[in-house]
Amino acid sequence: MNPEAIMIRRTEDLDAMKALCVSAGLDMAEGPLEGVVVAYGAYLGDKLVGCATLQFADGGHFLEYVAVDASVRSRGIGASLVAKIEEEARARGMSDLWAKAKAPVFYERIGFRVLTEGERGPKNLDTCQTCPQFRSTCFPAIVVKLL
Numbered sequence: 001m002n003p004e005a006i007m008i009r010r011t012e013d014l015d016a017m018k019a020l021c022v023s024a025g026l027d028m029a030e031g032p033l034e035g036v037v038v039a040y041g042a043y044l045g046d047k048l049v050g051c052a053t054l055q056f057a058d059g060g061h062f063l064e065y066v067a068v069d070a071s072v073r074s075r076g077i078g079a080s081l082v083a084k085i086e087e088e089a090r091a092r093g094m095s096d097l098w099a100k101a102k103a104p105v106f107y108e109r110i111g112f113r114v115l116t117e118g119e120r121g122p123k124n125l126d127t128c129q130t131c132p133q134f135r136s137t138c139f140p141a142i143v144v145k146l147l
């Protein structure tokens with residue numbers, strides 16, 4: 001098999017997505033992924049090497065669970081996966097897409113804007129405050145893109 005042949009398609013494999021998010025260093029709650037409305041996976045053969053989802057949580061839809069396996073980063077896979085979720089959001093009539101970003105610069109590169117201190121939106125960093133990674137190894141931000 002051509003090792004470069006990455007396929008991006010819809011997936012419902014929540015277990016594989018969770019394992020990928022954990023191995024990518026995302027701080028994950030116990031149990032299965034919650035509120036996934038639609039998910040896309042990047043596949044190398046049968047192996048999931050990237051994912052992104054549209055999640056319904058706290059009364060709204062958000063971009064969530066974005067991860068790419070370290071072995072295939074910097075090839076545009078993360079950008080392609082987020083673009084799929086943007087299409088899904090547009091198809092649902094959404095005019096903007098919000099996320100809590102562990103890697104804000106990645107999101108800025110693909111057209112998102114980082115909220116400034118004091119700006120309010122439907123997402124916030126409240127749940128980060130008790131995380132041991134917060135502002136030691138993780139410098140998160142809320143990001144938004146107009147669709």
Ligand SMILES: CC(C)(COP(=O)(O)OP(=O)(O)OC[C@H]1O[C@@H](n2cnc3c(N)ncnc32)[C@H](O)[C@@H]1OP(=O)(O)O)[C@@H](O)C(=O)NCCC(=O)NCCS
Binds near residue numbers: 075100103
């Ligand atoms: C962030 C992540 C999903 C990016 O995936 P990727 O497939 O490597 O990203 P892409 O190749 O599509 O990169 C798109 C652009 O973002 C930039 N970028 C990617 N990851 C970046 C990072 N961590 N910091 C800064 N810029 C980054 C790339 O250089 C590229 O910019 P360019 O178009 O100017 O060259 C991946 O690094 C990852 O899984 N990281 C760990 C988990 C994580 O932080 N997830 C984000 C959840 S909030």
